[in-house]
Amino acid sequence: MERKTVFSGLQPTGNIHIGNYLGALRNWVKLQDEYDCIYCVVDLHAITVPLDPTQFNRDRLDAAKALIAAGVDPERSLFYYQSQVPQHTELAWILGTITGTGQLNRMTQFKDKSDRAGSNLGLYSYPVLMAADILLYRADAVPVGEDQKQHLELTRDLAERFNHRFGDEFPMPEPIIPEKGARVMSLQDPTAKMSKSDPDENSRILILDDPDTIRKRLKRAVTDSETEVRYDWAAKPGVTNLIEIMSLLTGESVQSIETEYGTGGYGTFKDAVADAVVAGLAPIRSAFREMDDAEVARLMQRGALDARTRAEGFQQAVRKRVGLAG
Numbered sequence: 656m657e658r659k660t661v662f663s664g665l666q667p668t669g670n671i672h673i674g675n676y677l678g679a680l681r682n683w684v685k686l687q688d689e690y691d692c693i694y695c696v697v698d699l700h701a702i703t704v705p706l707d708p709t710q711f712n713r714d715r716l717d718a719a720k721a722l723i724a725a726g727v728d729p730e731r732s733l734f735y736y737q738s739q740v741p742q743h744t745e746l747a748w749i750l751g752t753i754t755g756t757g758q759l760n761r762m763t764q765f766k767d768k769s770d771r772a773g774s775n776l777g778l779y780s781y782p783v784l785m786a787a788d789i790l791l792y793r794a795d796a797v798p799v800g801e802d803q804k805q806h807l808e809l810t811r812d813l814a815e816r817f818n819h820r821f822g823d824e825f826p827m828p829e830p831i832i833p834e835k836g837a838r839v840m841s842l843q844d845p846t847a848k849m850s851k852s853d854p855d856e857n858s859r860i861l862i863l864d865d866p867d868t869i870r871k872r873l874k875r876a877v878t879d880s881e882t883e884v885r886y887d888w889a890a891k892p893g894v895t896n897l898i899e900i901m902s903l904l905t906g907e908s909v910q911s912i913e914t915e916y917g918t919g920g921y922g923t924f925k926d927a928v929a930d931a932v933v934a935g936l937a938p939i940r941s942a943f944r945e946m947d948d949a950e951v952a953r954l955m956q957r958g959a960l961d962a963r964t965r966a967e968g969f970q971q972a973v974r975k976r977v978g979l980a981g
């Protein structure tokens with residue numbers, strides 16, 4: 656039987672945090688054992704907000720290095736920068752011609768971001784480029800965090816609309832969203848998700864943060880005025896978020912964390928969470944430090960070359976369907 660295709664992407668903004676890791680990256684890494692995986696540093700998505708080009712270029716390489724350090728294996732998976740494979744933007748344009756503006760107006764991420772960053776056409780059509788990323792390779796499954804669910808629904812709608820209008824071309828991609836960790840919350844406001852763009856650095860832990868920073872941020876994490884360590888999203892979102900992070904990084908069950916730290920006070924509990932996070936991220940940090948920039952740049956070039964060949968094969972079929980071939 657043919658192996659299923661998995662596709663996912665991450666924006667290279669230099670702030671890859673434990674939400675990205677626990678919600679998506681860990682699944683990316685695991686899926687490599689079983690599936691034909693394609694992972695993309697989506698640099699074109701990232702430039703929809705104003706950036707310093709020199710810093711961005713550095714962040715883009717660092718994101719590629721961090722993903723490899725976290726376990727993305729360029730020998731087993733296709734791994735590259737989105738901008739180096741022009742078939743992504745070509746397909747995005749074609750899909751744009753069957754996307755209703757009403758549907759784009761309803762995208763919550765667009766609404767959030769355009770409030771903060773001011774609107775532009777790139778930000779508006781962002782979900783169409785994401786649909787193109789996924790459909791370009793006829794991906795069957797897409798490992799993401801919960802915040803990408805709406806974009807996945809749009810992707811499926813566009814696949815269906817295209818198939819209906821031009822003939823069966825795209826399979827329906829399924830999201831792979833983990834049961835726990837799909838929505839890691841901000842350490843400063845546990846009712847909002849942890850985000851790369853939050854101006855408050857204390858709201859997140861980056862996967863490359865040093866142990867002192869991790870400990871400081873967890874000490875400052877917002878909890879509540881009680882003292883009990885108990886898993887309860889409605890009444891105790893701050894504590895529950897920390898329990899979940901700890902459970903995911905140690906493999907210890909929520910129940911056993913509750914039993915162990917239930918009445919010992921928040922100070923002891925936060926120290927234990929910090930130990931778990933420091934230990935869980937240590938291998939990524941040390942792998943990152945050992946990596947050679949030029950070697951990673953070379954791997955990314957090779958990935959793009961392979962991706963272009965593969966994407967071009969698929970795009971020829973799309974061009975034919977819409978009358979653009981020959």
Ligand code: TYM
Nearest residue numbers: 663664665666674675678679785799800837838839848849
């Ligand atoms: P990005 O770069 O914002 O995030 C990368 C991945 O991390 C997940 N994530 C979270 N998971 C749990 N808790 C959180 N607090 C949290 N924050 C982020 C995201 O769901 C995502 O899976 N639009 C995408 C990038 C993209 C893409 C694609 C993804 C572009 N094309 C095609 C899949 C397929 C984004 O902005 O991810």
